[in-house]
Amino acid sequence: MNSTLQFSDIAKEFHIESIELLEAMENSLVYIRENGMDDEAINAVFRAAHTIKGAAGMYKIDFVVEFTHIAENVLDQVRNGTIAMSDELSELLLECKDHIQHLVEFAVLTCNEEAPTQELCDMTKKLGASLNEIMPISLHHAVDVSTSAPITPLVEKEWTMQLKLGHSIMEQGFEPASFLAYLRKNSATFDAKVHVTSIPVIEALNPTQCYLSFEIEFTTSMSKEEILDVFDFIKDDCEIVLNEQVTAVSTQSVTARQSPKEEVKKTTTQAQPTAYSIRVDAEKIDQLINLIGEMVIANANVVQQSIDMKNSELIESVSIVSRMLEDIREGAMQIRMVQIGETFNKFKRIVMDLSKKLGKEIDLVIKGGETELDKTVVEKITDPLVHIVRNAIDHGIELPSDRGDKSHKGTLTLNAYHDAGTVVIEISDDGKGLDEEMLYKKGVEKGLIEEGVVLSQQEIYKLILAPGFSTAPAVTDLSGRGVGMDVVKRNIEALRGDIEIKSKKGEGTTLIIRLPLTLAIIDGFLVKVGETFYVVPLDMVVECIEINDKEKAEMHGNNYINLRGSILPLLNIGAFFDEQKNEDARANIVVVHYAGRRYGFIVDELFGEFQTVIKPLGKIFHALKGISGATILGSGTVALILDVPMLINFILTLKGGIDESKSA
Amino acid sequence: MITLKESSLHVNPSGELTIYQVEEFSEKVKKLISSAERLYVDLSQLDKIDSAGFQLLVSLQKSCESSQKSFEINGITNSVHNFMLLFGFDWNTQGKGAE
Numbered sequence: 001m002n003s004t005l006q007f008s009d010i011a012k013e014f015h016i017e018s019i020e021l022l023e024a025m026e027n028s029l030v031y032i033r034e035n036g037m038d039d040e041a042i043n044a045v046f047r048a049a050h051t052i053k054g055a056a057g058m059y060k061i062d063f064v065v066e067f068t069h070i071a072e073n074v075l076d077q078v079r080n081g082t083i084a085m086s087d088e089l090s091e092l093l094l095e096c097k098d099h100i101q102h103l104v105e106f107a108v109l110t111c112n113e114e115a116p117t118q119e120l121c122d123m124t125k126k127l128g129a130s131l132n133e134i135m136p137i138s139l140h141h142a143v144d145v146s147t148s149a150p151i152t153p154l155v156e157k158e159w160t161m162q163l164k165l166g167h168s169i170m171e172q173g174f175e176p177a178s179f180l181a182y183l184r185k186n187s188a189t190f191d192a193k194v195h196v197t198s199i200p201v202i203e204a205l206n207p208t209q210c211y212l213s214f215e216i217e218f219t220t221s222m223s224k225e226e227i228l229d230v231f232d233f234i235k236d237d238c239e240i241v242l243n244e245q246v247t248a249v250s251t252q253s254v255t256a257r258q259s260p261k262e263e264v265k266k267t268t269t270q271a272q273p274t275a276y277s278i279r280v281d282a283e284k285i286d287q288l289i290n291l292i293g294e295m296v297i298a299n300a301n302v303v304q305q306s307i308d309m310k311n312s313e314l315i316e317s318v319s320i321v322s323r324m325l326e327d328i329r330e331g332a333m334q335i336r337m338v339q340i341g342e343t344f345n346k347f348k349r350i351v352m353d354l355s356k357k358l359g360k361e362i363d364l365v366i367k368g369g370e371t372e373l374d375k376t377v378v379e380k381i382t383d384p385l386v387h388i389v390r391n392a393i394d395h396g397i398e399l400p401s402d403r404g405d406k407s408h409k410g411t412l413t414l415n416a417y418h419d420a421g422t423v424v425i426e427i428s429d430d431g432k433g434l435d436e437e438m439l440y441k442k443g444v445e446k447g448l449i450e451e452g453v454v455l456s457q458q459e460i461y462k463l464i465l466a467p468g469f470s471t472a473p474a475v476t477d478l479s480g481r482g483v484g485m486d487v488v489k490r491n492i493e494a495l496r497g498d499i500e501i502k503s504k505k506g507e508g509t510t511l512i513i514r515l516p517l518t519l520a521i522i523d524g525f526l527v528k529v530g531e532t533f534y535v536v537p538l539d540m541v542v543e544c545i546e547i548n549d550k551e552k553a554e555m556h557g558n559n560y561i562n563l564r565g566s567i568l569p570l571l572n573i574g575a576f577f578d579e580q581k582n583e584d585a586r587a588n589i590v591v592v593h594y595a596g597r598r599y600g601f602i603v604d605e606l607f608g609e610f611q612t613v614i615k616p617l618g619k620i621f622h623a624l625k626g627i628s629g630a631t632i633l634g635s636g637t638v639a640l641i642l643d644v645p646m647l648i649n650f651i652l653t654l655k656g657g658i659d660e661s662k663s664a
Numbered sequence: 665m666i667t668l669k670e671s672s673l674h675v676n677p678s679g680e681l682t683i684y685q686v687e688e689f690s691e692k693v694k695k696l697i698s699s700a701e702r703l704y705v706d707l708s709q710l711d712k713i714d715s716a717g718f719q720l721l722v723s724l725q726k727s728c729e730s731s732q733k734s735f736e737i738n739g740i741t742n743s744v745h746n747f748m749l750l751f752g753f754d755w756n757t758q759g760k761g762a763e
Contacts, residue, residue, distance in 0.1 A: 207686035
């Protein structure tokens with residue numbers, strides 16, 4: 001059997017699964033660090049280490065197995081309550097998690113054909129020694145009764161369990177005694193009997209195969225689900241029959257017990273997963289969405305043809321297909337939607353490590369973690385967010401001694417929410433805020449602006465996003481090289497998003513990033529200017545106004561109108577894109593809503609809602625402003641998708657920052 | 665450590681008898697057990713045992729019973745005792761209560 005060949009076949013899968021497990025491990029360790037010891041969290045850490053060891057064992061990645069085994073031993077003792085959790089230990093376990101990740105990545109990179117580097121071996125030795133120091137030599141899987149204090153439950157129930165373990169569980173890295181020890185730790189009374197009838201004589205014994213089954217009687221306040229959860233990660237390989245004999249021991253009256261026979265409720269669990277999920281390669285989903293996109297375009301053509309033929313029955317049939325197609329599109333897009341909370345959680349570790357390194361005390365507050373956006377957007381935004389968070393910790397939040405009247409502990413807040421078809425991500429700190437004068441001075445020094453030029457507050461703030469700009473007095477390994485924030489700006493613009501900065505000296509800074517929900521298919525609003533069709537993202541459209549002659553006369557040279565008592569800044573799309581003027585036709589305004597304000601685009605004709613498949617423009621149009629992509633209409637004509645954030649920035653540049661347009 | 669002295673097989677595992685040692689250990693025992701009439705297991709040097717190690721010892725005991733060889737187990741350390749306690753297993757009754 002060629003195990004190396006096998007490993008190269010599954011290396012990608014192994015890598016993905018291991019990274020997911022390691023992320024779960026990190027999240028749980030950070031949770032313990034923040035909230036103290038937690039059974040569920042330490043179980044998750046143990047489970048992750050266990051599973052990685054099992055998988056690595058299957059593919060004979062010995063250096064991963066050996067190190068993970070040492071860490072797992074310590075984790076087992078921690079979860080059984082024999083070793084106390086401390087800040088030092090959680091710190092060490094986080095280092096172990098990092099090291100396991102490096103080992104896994106090395107194995108994947110080399111297809112498990114090379115011995116680990118000297119650096120990796122040294123780290124294995126160093127961390128292994130630290131772990132062994134914690135581990136008393138005589139410890140083993142079973143917990144000494146005297147060391148584990150049973151919990152004092154409010155409502156205890158008596159249970160009997162028949163547990164038949166699967167043959168392969170030990171080979172997968174699971175130790176039956178650990179499950180029993182955990183159950184015993186959480187039980188007031190516990191009596192297990194092992195069945196050894198299935199163990200064969202030595203000649204027939206496969207020593208790594210499991211032949212054990214148990215009969216266990218125990219009293220616990222754990223619910224049925226909690227008991228079964230103990231065996232959650234081996235449930236597919238074992239048979240559990242759980243019988244409950246109810247004995248209520250509440251703080252109030254004790255009810256007389258009925259005969260056990262009447263009370264017995266039988267629960268049999270035999271690999272019956274309640275939730276079903278499958279792992280699908282992201283490329284396959286992208287392919288599906290592309291196909292649906294093509295279908296949307298083809299369907300638009302069918303719709304057009306049916307209208308041209310004036311066949312009412314055909315039009316009706318086509319409209320049914322169109323609705324179904326929209327549902328399919330919606331469903332496919334949902335598959336790719338992920339919660340941003342997973343990304344936000346990664347920052348807990350970054351904030352913890354960096355604040356410690358810099359001697360700062362920082363609380364991370366996460367809001368809106370349930371906000372969903374396209375997985376592709378999430379992947380591309382993660383690195384820019386890391387830069388911003390690092391900057392906020394390094395430059396924004398002061399040392400405890402420099403925070404004056406403020407709490408000595410700084411706060412970094414990550415917040416996400418949906419707003420008019422976009423996702424808004426805010427990164428706020430309560431640090432020293434931005435110093436306009438200093439930024440201006442630095443901008444002049446670096447040759448980014450000319451001395452004496454008048455800039456708006458936003459323009460001065462945005463200097464921090466310019467390449468080569470740095471206010472750090474010294475270059476550190478964290479920041480100060482003047483790279484990073486310009487990359488952030490570039491990446492966000494590449495996603496058709498934009499970035500806004502708010503700051504108050506002495507009080508803090510907030511970076512507001514707005515991103516499109518998806519990069520693939522959107523609902524659009526079709527308009528025409530001159531001979532060109534344009535699409536405005538429907539989520540941003542508030543209303544459309546047909547302008548009469550009186551209003552035309554009051555349009556202040558196409559700059560703004562008075563819309564029901566408030567100023568509506570305008571942009572003439574025809575003039576902006578240098579379309580042929582058509583004085584008679586220009587009589588419509590599309591009112592859009594963006595970043596809490598309203599603006600109007602002057603267009604010639606309105607065509608209404610239209611499902612839009614976004615086709616990126618080629619590199620030749622890289623510098624084109626105001627257009628974020630293109631789409632194909634049913635007639636085969638190309639329509640251009642307006643880049644609303646960029647156009648609004650243009651309006652603001654014209655106005656020097658209009659503030660009168662705030663929405664009520 | 666496994667030694668055969670005058671048809672007595674002495675099995676003295678030291679340190680750990682876990683899933684990482686059982687394969688090698690069982691191979692050594694398999695080679696020698698047929699030549700032995702008696703089996704002496706001494707666990708006094710054992711720091712740690714797990715389910716795989718436990719199964720191996722039970723399997724040895726069963727092999728002796730099936731071929732009418734005498735089987736003796738001694739030197740049960742605290743850690744091994746605690747492990748047996750968790751499993752509700754007694755070498756003398758060989759867990760018969762559960763069978």
